[in-house]
Amino acid sequence: MIIGDDVLEQTCKDMIETILLCLRDATKGTIYRIGPMPELRTIRVTSGARDEASGQILWGIDEFSDYDYPGKRWEDYKDMPGRLLEAMAWCVEKGKSWTADDPNQDSRSIRKQLANEAEDYHHMEPVLINRNYLYGDHAQELELPVDYRGEPIWSSCDNLVVAVIKIHFKRGCIKRGDDSTKVIKKLSRTLGTHLLSLHIRETLADAQQELARQRLQSCNILAHELRNTLIKLGFAFSAINAEISFLREQWESEIALACPEVESKSFILHRLRELAQANCSAEKCPAGLSGLCEKLIAEQSELSDVSLMPAVGEKWVENKIWPKWQQLLEQSDAWDSSREEIASLLERLKDALWLGTKEELVRRLAHLPEDLKSLWPRLAYMEFTVDKLAELEHIIDFLDHPDLKIPHKQQTKKILTSLKALVEIIPEVEEKTNRIIFSLRNGSFEKQ
Numbered sequence: 001m002i003i004g005d006d007v008l009e010q011t012c013k014d015m016i017e018t019i020l021l022c023l024r025d026a027t028k029g030t031i032y033r034i035g036p037m038p039e040l041r042t043i044r045v046t047s048g049a050r051d052e053a054s055g056q057i058l059w060g061i062d063e064f065s066d067y068d069y070p071g072k073r074w075e076d077y078k079d080m081p082g083r084l085l086e087a088m089a090w091c092v093e094k095g096k097s098w099t100a101d102d103p104n105q106d107s108r109s110i111r112k113q114l115a116n117e118a119e120d121y122h123h124m125e126p127v128l129i130n131r132n133y134l135y136g137d138h139a140q141e142l143e144l145p146v147d148y149r150g151e152p153i154w155s156s157c158d159n160l161v162v163a164v165i166k167i168h169f170k171r172g173c174i175k176r177g178d179d180s181t182k183v184i185k186k187l188s189r190t191l192g193t194h195l196l197s198l199h200i201r202e203t204l205a206d207a208q209q210e211l212a213r214q215r216l217q218s219c220n221i222l223a224h225e226l227r228n229t230l231i232k233l234g235f236a237f238s239a240i241n242a243e244i245s246f247l248r249e250q251w252e253s254e255i256a257l258a259c260p261e262v263e264s265k266s267f268i269l270h271r272l273r274e275l276a277q278a279n280c281s282a283e284k285c286p287a288g289l290s291g292l293c294e295k296l297i298a299e300q301s302e303l304s305d306v307s308l309m310p311a312v313g314e315k316w317v318e319n320k321i322w323p324k325w326q327q328l329l330e331q332s333d334a335w336d337s338s339r340e341e342i343a344s345l346l347e348r349l350k351d352a353l354w355l356g357t358k359e360e361l362v363r364r365l366a367h368l369p370e371d372l373k374s375l376w377p378r379l380a381y382m383e384f385t386v387d388k389l390a391e392l393e394h395i396i397d398f399l400d401h402p403d404l405k406i407p408h409k410q411q412t413k414k415i416l417t418s419l420k421a422l423v424e425i426i427p428e429v430e431e432k433t434n435r436i437i438f439s440l441r442n443g444s445f446e447k448q
Contacts, residue, residue, distance in 0.1 A: 008033065009046050014235050014422075015165070016048045017057050019187055021418040022411075023180050025173035026050070028120075030166045032067055034092060038145040042088060042164070043071030080148040084110045091126045091164050093153050097185060098124045099176035120168040123181050125188045128159035132298070183411050187239075236422045240384045240392065243416055247395070248380040249307035250406045252356045258365050265313075265352045268345050269304040272321075273297055275342060279334035289332055296324040309383055313353040322346055357381060372403050392420055 016029035028049040032042050047061040066072055067088070078089050087098040087108040100106040103119035112119045131139040131154075144152035154160060165188055167180075174180055256264050280293040299320050308316065325342060329335055335342065355361060356377060365373055379395050382388065398404070399413040406412075 011235065012045045013048060013057075013059065015187065016046070018239075018415075018418055018422075019165070019167055019184060020048070020050050020057060021421070022183055022187070022414045023167070023169075025170050025180065026167050027170060028061070028168040030065075032071075032088070032164045032166070034161050034163055037160075038074070038143045040074035040092060040145050041071045042067050042074075042077065042092070044068055045163075074145045078145075078147060086111070087124050088164060091124050092161050093147065095126050095128055095154070095157065095159060095161055097126065097181065099174060099181055101175045121171055121174045122166055122168045123174055123176075123184055125165045125167075125181075125184050126161045127163040127165065127188050129162050130158050131160050132158070134160065134162075179408070179411060182408065183415070186408075186411070187415070236419050236426070237384060237386075240416065240419050240423070243412055243419075244380065244382060244384060244395065245307045246412065247376070247406070248309075248356065251376050251380045252307065254365060254368070255356055255361050258367075259355075259361050262355060262361065263348055263352055264355065265349065266304050268349045268352055269300050272342070272345055272349070273300050275335065275338050275345075276300070276328075279332075289328060292324055293328060296321065296328070299324070308353075309381065310353045310357065314350050317346065317349055317353075321349075369403050372401060375401075376404075386423075386426065389420070389423060392416065392423070396420070 012031040016031060019029055020026050028047065030047040031045045033045050034040055034042055044065050044067045046059065047063075048057045048059050049061055050056075051058050066077075074092070077086050078093065079085060085108045087100065087106075090096065090098050090108060098108065100109060100119065100122050103109050103112075103121060106119065109119045131142065135142060144154055146152050165184065167184055169180070252264075255262075276293055276297050280290060280297065299316075303313065303316055303321070325346065329339060329342070362373055362377065368376075375394075375398055379391070379398055382391060384392060396413055396416050399409050399416075
């Protein structure tokens with residue numbers, strides 16, 4: 001994973017700031033970068049601590065860490081017989097979180113206990129990215145790091161650990177599995193995974209190309225401002241839309257419960273996966289098609305796991321799923337007996353993507369009050385953009401509706417409230433960028 005140091009640091013600061021804004025008992029956050037393969041060197045990217053007096057986040061904390069540059073190699077911190085256990089090793093090898101809710105008895109804080117150093121109450125969360133997103137067709141050729149027995153780690157999972165988030169808490173204010181750990185886990189997925197795997201890589205590539213074309217110092221400053229604007233937009237808007245997709249997912253669950261006879265997206269995709277898997281083996285598939293079949297199964301599974309806008313879901317079917325089925329049906333007779341069913345399923349899948357917007361189904365939700373039935377789908381099927389700030393306020397108010405029964409709605413409200421504060425500063429950044437552009441067009445650079 002190639003990310004410029006300045007882009008990565010700013011992204012991590014945004015992430016830490018969001019977590020500290022959402023969790024008032026959190027005192028400090030640190031993000032560590034993990035990589036490359038198979039060395040898995042762990043390096044601290046940045047740390048930020050809350051100043052309780054002013055409420056501001058202080059950056060560049062001056063304290064020693066084993067993971068300061070150049071960091072530690074996997075060979076130096078992984079679990080080994082006779083070596084003191086480290087929470088970092090657990091997070092990296094297992095891809096699971098670690099909560100120190102009793103530091104004095106924490107089995108992975110022994111080093112500090114022996115040194116008679118006080119360890120904070122903290123939670124560590126790995127940031128996971130699907131290996132195919134990072135390495136594409138070369139994902140299966142990766143040289144994986146090994147544990148002390150010489151066995152490759154991550155060999156049985158699709159995700160790689162690319163970063164670890166560590167959040168410190170006030171004494172006694174963190175327990176494993178509590179709401180704070182769930183908020184951190186959710187943010188690590190909706191923010192960290194998306195930022196580090198997709199948006200930042202594309203933004204960085206564009207920014208690097210732009211910077212390469214610039215020869216004047218003023219143009220470099222312009223590119224820097226534009227890049228920061230893109231990062232802010234991608235960070236805040238992607239995260240907000242991820243939260244809206246959660247509301248959409250819960251709404252579609254209400255439809256499914258009230259109308260069990262109606263075919264859902266998940267049911268149809270499950271059947272399509274069964275049909276693909278039935279003939280995906282090398283014995284039944286011609287050479288070269290088994291890999292295509294596996295990709296089709298993976299993309300159908302991914303579509304089942306996410307709650308996209310209906311139009312976006314249709315594009316997914318048209319551009320990813322249908323072409324692969326068409327190629328399999330054209331180049332192999334393994335699915336001849338299922339051709340009509342596959343074609344029917346794909347057509348019904350497109351229709352199922354719109355179930356949550358169908359008035360005749362909405363009217364059957366007799367257990368919900370009329371105002372909730374009217375407002376919920378309108379907000380859940382909205383794509384948030386810069387001109388819809390007022391709609392975001394409506395969503396935040398909507399989460400206080402007494403008849404809205406969804407999991408973690410108060411945590412969702414806290415996250416959206418914090419992200420709203422970030423979105424509101426974007427016009428100021430854009431205005432500053434426009435002033436720089438105006439100065440450049442006039443052949444001078446005014447002090448901003």
